Amino acid sequence: MNSALMLRRFICVNASATLSSVAPSPKKKPLIFLGSPQVSVTVLEALLDASSAPNSSFEVAGIVTQPPARRDRGRKVLPSPVAQYALEKGLPSDLIFSPEKAGDEAFLSTLRDLQPELCVTAAYGNILPTKFLSIPLHGTVNIHPSLLPLYRGAAPVQRALQDGVQKTGVSLAFTVRKLDAGAVIASKRFQVDDQIKAPELLSLLFSEGSKLLIRELPSIFDGSAKSKAVPQDDSEATLAPKIAPDEAWLSFDQEAFVLHNKVRAFAGWPGTRAKVLVLDDKSGQQNEVELKVITTRICQSTEVLNGEQDCVTFKKGSLVFPCGGGTALEVLEVQLPGKKAMDATAFWNGLRGQKLKKL
Template sequence: MHSSSLTLRRFFCFNVSASASASTSSKKKPVVFLGSPQVSATVLDALLNSSASPNSNFEVAAIVTQPPSKRERGRKVLPSHVAEHALNWGFPSDLIFTPERAGEEAFLSNLRDLQPELCVTAAYGNILPTKFLKIPLLGTVNIHPSLLPLYRGAAPVQRALQDGVKETGVSLAFTVRALDAGPVIAYERVEVDDHIKAPDLLELLFSEGSNLLIRELPSIFDGSAKEKAQPQDDSKVTLAPKVTPEESWLSFDQEALVLHNKVRAFAGWPGTRAKIAVFDETNGQREILELKIITTRVSNRGNIQRNEDDDITFIKGALVIPCGGCSELEVLEVQLPGKKVVNADAFRNGLRGRKLKKL
């Protein structure tokens, strides 16, 4: 737990001018890192650790991240995960910048004062204007969690899982004004497990991306990365638009595999939700429950005969929901509004004999 004085120091020191603290070593190339969520901290760790090695020829001269925002269910305004992580490393608070927009002149002035050789972005979350991209001598490189030109956009991991891909990867590419369209320096392929969820896959890809970045830094610094970087094939572009809360509803008219992939893709945020009917046969009462569907699998019992009443049944460890195409979705974990996540057996016990039907 951080003290209130430390929290205040963090809030008031983010946007202090860097000019007073930009005394970087003349022997080391200044690199500026841009990132915001927890997965970005993996990349920051890799850069800080590599820069601290005896034979390193670069240093992290500054960090750029999103401004403090409401987190922990909106109760507190807190620094971004990357800002918090950097401060825990002992990184100078006056070299952590949190502009609302990356095109703000005061911020760009501070960035110019640092004279960065290279900028590195990893899930920064802000559009970089041309006047930003012109500042670093060697350009800006981005770690993107897909095999570009596939899944350009804000939600590459979620959309890839939603599509049920068996393979994805992470790309290291130069940043240009067009979204995720720059030449690709290198990439790493990753097999996708049938049950991995978006947060875990995202963490894995940024871990691989960190290794890729450190491996390719020498070629970026000596200029050979510019020569070997491959232009993207625009004919193969697919897009990964931002996920919206409205997409979180499940429709059991779709096949179980489609729904299972959606549950994996939207895990964490926004999650997946469904409405089911609860019947009490003793008094005939009917109630509609809204459930958050946490963990699923596709039933391997083969094709089934759809019962007329669309009953939701139970097997050990799962509630079984009939879906489109004579398929079944086995739901292993659920969450009621305001309650903790429970497994299917615990949920069944809470029904006290009442029956479930899909709507």
């Protein structure tokens, strides 16, 4: 592998500690894994564990992930969580690829040399072109955290929570050129708790998705999965577009259930924010403050709505914000800029008698 390939490589500190599951073995079917964020690590871990079993028919022959990026609040350029995990497990650095695009010719040439029988994606974060999809013998399969054809796209869990769904799930589907439109090999349905947030639900769905994958690998390798996979009904498809940072702001003109669902959906990234006014009756001073709203619930009591329309009150450990339609939202946890997260009681006590109004 010469430098002309122009592929980023990672330096493996302990290159001698290689995994037996990824050592070249002509007897095992080569599989390539594509993933990037922390939730993808769960899937890679399951594949490595399964490939190391005595009766395993496959090996993880390579890993494809996003290039290193700034993490830890932008201070350091670090490899993706998947790359970090692979290096910690002793995966040889020349088996970890991070092309800028999955259609890069140098990368595709390397992929062809590996002769994969199957590619598996789990939150890889890059579009796979036709010339990529034509390489693996048995195709490419994807773990998608929704019940396809619902919520096709970049943010299925976030958009499902934002919509307030009571049921969702995870699908194992073949990858085709059209976004998340391939035939579904298997799926699993779950009830959605009305307090669960996106990071927790994502973790659950990818964990269960990895179990579906390991269960179905034999049928994928022997070809029977293609005959049993169920084509999606495009007429029932819904989209889950990528979240924009400016969606993070809360508008208290909306009803409480809309805001509560948004807080759950955008937890982790980009988070949800609100602007409030802090008033000091003694000095007459007014300060506008930005709050990151972390945890909420829908207020079930009408007693808290008897004050001024814009006044935020405090009751039983929560900040109560009047919302649209005569509803109210209880905010249980907040964070001020540059500060650590705190519960509503600590924030209210810090006001020292000052009033709070929503903006």
